[in-house]
Amino acid sequence: MKYIIFIFIGIINGLFTSGAGQLLIFYLIYILKKDTKKSREYSLSIMPLISIPTFIIYCLKSDIDIIICIFLVLISLFFGFLGNIAMKKINSNVLNLVSGIFLVVITVVSLWRTL
């Protein structure tokens, strides 16, 4: 069953390119009852690897600036690392609450833009 859900999450990733990580985290935390922080790290280690082929396809489709790319990589390495350290210091329930609020706000704005 778990792997069927994983395939479904992958399909969502392939179709929409975003949101699948949150789905995986939800499944691990609330359905499988796994530890919040380990689940988020598990998702963070897996989902970017799966995004590499999609990134290559998008690179071919869009006109991207290599200088911006270099700065973005440096920024994301530094702030991603800081974010991960901060995550470990925040209470799991507070983390899930913030995550839920972000998810609702983002989906409401995205829905409003789509309609």
Place this chain on the structure above:
Amino acid sequence: MIIYFIAALSSFLSGMGIGGGSIFILLSILFNILDLNEARTYNLLLFISVGIIISLKNFKQINNQKSKYLKGIFFIGIGALTGAFFSKYVPEKILKILFYIFLMIIGLYEIIVSLKNIKLDKNNNEKGVY
């Protein structure tokens, strides 16, 4: 310049595992800095970089549970390829709306359960004190 501030914010949130990628796409489009394709491409780059640094940071843990990670990559990867293949043939707008509603329900569920747990923890702590 503003793109780097948005990137810093979304990378920080990504590092926390609370969906920074969507924020990058949303803000860069709302501020008219990038078009959707560029935003998605730069977002994937940010997401991959954050993933690499987190994986390196937790290399020991990943190495100890190698098969669990490999199975995850394998099954989600199969799904992602299938999804990418069928993305051309599905009615994107309707699916997107349904997916956003589904994500919103997940978000609301997260908020309700977290608030319940925070209240429960508070009560337990008070009982422990008195």
